Amino acid sequence: MKAIFSIIGVLFFANINAQKFDCSSKIKEYQELFQAKKVTESFTAWTEVSKNCPKQSESVYTDGIEIQQFRIDNAASPEDKEKLVRELLKLYDQYNRNFPSSSADFEVKKALALMDSNVGTNQEIYSLLDSSFAKNPKNLSDARAIYTYFNLYFEKYQAEKTKVTSDMVLDKYMVISALLTELETDKPEKETEYKTAARGVRSLVKELATCDNLSTYYEKNFEANKENAEWLTTALSNLTIKCGGEPIYNAIAEANYKLKPTSKSAYFMAVTCIKQHRLPEAIQYFTEAEALETDPLEKAKLDYSLATGLLSKEKEKSKALLVKAYTLDPKMGKAYLFLAEQYSNSAEECGKTDFEKKAVYYLAEETLKKAVTAEPRLKPTADRMIERFASKKLTDKDISDKKMNGKSITIGCWINETITFPKK
Template sequence: MRFKIMFTIAAGLALGASSASAQATDCATTASIAYEHAKVKNYDAAEEPLWKVRKECPTYSVATYQFGEKLLKHKLKKAQGADKTAIANELIALMKERFQYFPAKTKVGAMHSDIGQVMYDTKIGTTEAQFAEFHKAYTTDKKNFKGAKKLYTYFSLLVDLQDAGKKKLQDVFELYDDITEKIEDEESAKAKTIATLTEKEESGTALSSKEKRKLKNAGINLAAYSKVKAGINQKLGARADCDKLIPFYNEQFAEKSGDVKWLKGAAGRMSAKECTADPLFFKLVEALHKAEPSAKSAYYLGILAMKDKQRSKALEYFNQSAELETKASDKAKVYFKIGEVLKKQGSYGKARSYYKKALQQKPSLGTSYLRIASMIASSANNCGTDVFSKRAVYWLAANYANRAAKVDPSLKSVAAKTAANYRAKAPSKTDVFNNPGISSVKIGCWIGETVKVPKL
């Protein structure tokens, strides 16, 4: 009897092991079929086996959810009406399933922001529900909250909620500052790639196919962030104009005059919107410098000194600000301001060094390239030794103007016109033909650079 029981147990275990093995084999076979079809975007053939794996073997591979997402997004593009809503809900469910079964391989910031965008695009849920997905993504995993479009949607929803009286204006300002900083960080990373590869190309070194793709992709992404930043500024609209800011901050000043974070935000916003002529700006700066002497307060004192035409004092404050500042984008702003003061004084060499310092901190600051181009062009007669070399200075100026467009797409039009204007003043094809053997021109005085003779 005991032998029969043992035999039955053993047989059951063997049968169970055999069944589990068969199921594993079936999962692998079905998944292989589904994945192969999905890899070549044959989603019609991939759908049945893929959903079978999803239902029967949910923990088999994260690839099930990756391909499933691509499949549903493909269907979503073609769907209409109720079908579109149904597919969107299925996509959201799939994203949540991936997190359920593969939490270590799912980025929370990406998942919740993706869900929020799907809800927004397909009009699923309330504005509050859509915003909640983005807000969870941004506040819990900002690093993986990526994508220019999603950043815009997040901010746009907050503004809509503020318009409806469900969020405070201060909430809008704070998110605006934070998102703008994130966008500028992304822009700087892409612009640095573009600047590095452009300089390599201009030096005469051919780019590899990988570098060409990298350069192209950086340009595409940079253009997207540039458009979104413009969109966010447009969405913020008149809420941040001087006639709105001044009474808004005046009303809060008595209560917030000791709040350093609030003072920085208020002074920064008034400075950005050029509301510095109002007495409130002086009150903010004075309170900020008293509460916490810092890079910011020194910068604003420099602005006030400039208003009083005390350039030396302003430069002193700006240099203090640059030394104290730790945030790259803000340090770039200070360096740029110093460059502007020095340029007005005619100290072109020193001004260029500060414009370049600004670019080191914020590679997407294309205006710095335009300023350098302008100074170089205006020095053509002084820095060339003969007619050809004087006119060759404009090639160098045009190169700098072109760089401005590459690192900041919002400057594309003005940079292109500027570069074309400089090239029109540079040596012509005939001039180059009449000066054979000249492949580059060394430019003297404060410029001290060499420019290659382009192929005309």
């Protein structure tokens, strides 16, 4: 009972102290000082707040991290920098103790702080990342942290093959690959970063993750995971690159699709059908994948793949899919590029007169201009194609001689487009 009263007394006096110490005013004070670049004074005021008002607001920690990072960046010596980094790590610990739900990735932040300041050892960085990953893999959402974690794990494999086996590396590789794939979808604004990390991870295991090793690995683990959709999808993603034609790929693709027809599972079935030269079925699965996809940009990718691959020779269908692709994704300039190439290859087929044949090249050039508008980086490619068409397309003189300025002409055939020429 005496102990209970003692605790109540401590809490009471702490509350009285917090009331005496005006937390809100002090927070405003250090924030204004920091904005005025009076970092030393700001840090002093912030230190008082962190001691007296540890649970007042998350901003105490987010502001403190910003102030401390400024001090680290402006440290006078490597020794001072390391001391300040160590203080920052303690601040992350304090942040997690007081606001755990908002700082689940605090160990990842600590690892990144060590990396950014070139402080600590690889083992220290690895231990922090591994601890965070073990608690919840989704704590690792920073692409650089994910790559570093796998890289350090792979280094352990290379140095301690008795403790870290090739199967353990492949296990980790599968989980990391699945995580990066999921993050690409969840955080499309960082897609490039995750793709770069994925390429880096694949590069590390390229000698270990051979088609034979991957096939053996998945054959061994397939039975235990044949109803685990996440495992199956990751397996197919990894096998598609090197082993799309292997029997285990077919088995996993069929199990995945049977478990639940989704855009991805239908796509993997399309791949396995292509490898087995079952092209009509592949087209059906591609079409189903597109229909099941809800993301317009992903739908556009599937339309483009089908238009430029399995249906490239069926020009009318190919065109319809390309139009759909760049309608869904207005930045998909490559769809216009392919369509322009299709037009130019059909001038003889679709033009009834010399004028119409040249008009098809004119249409192809106008389509290339749209490609550049949609995706400016394609300009060099479009310019080369335009130069190729230069001697074949209509000139201003051709249009004037036929008195077609300001008038239109319709090209039939599969192209089925009306071209309106500019006025003089």
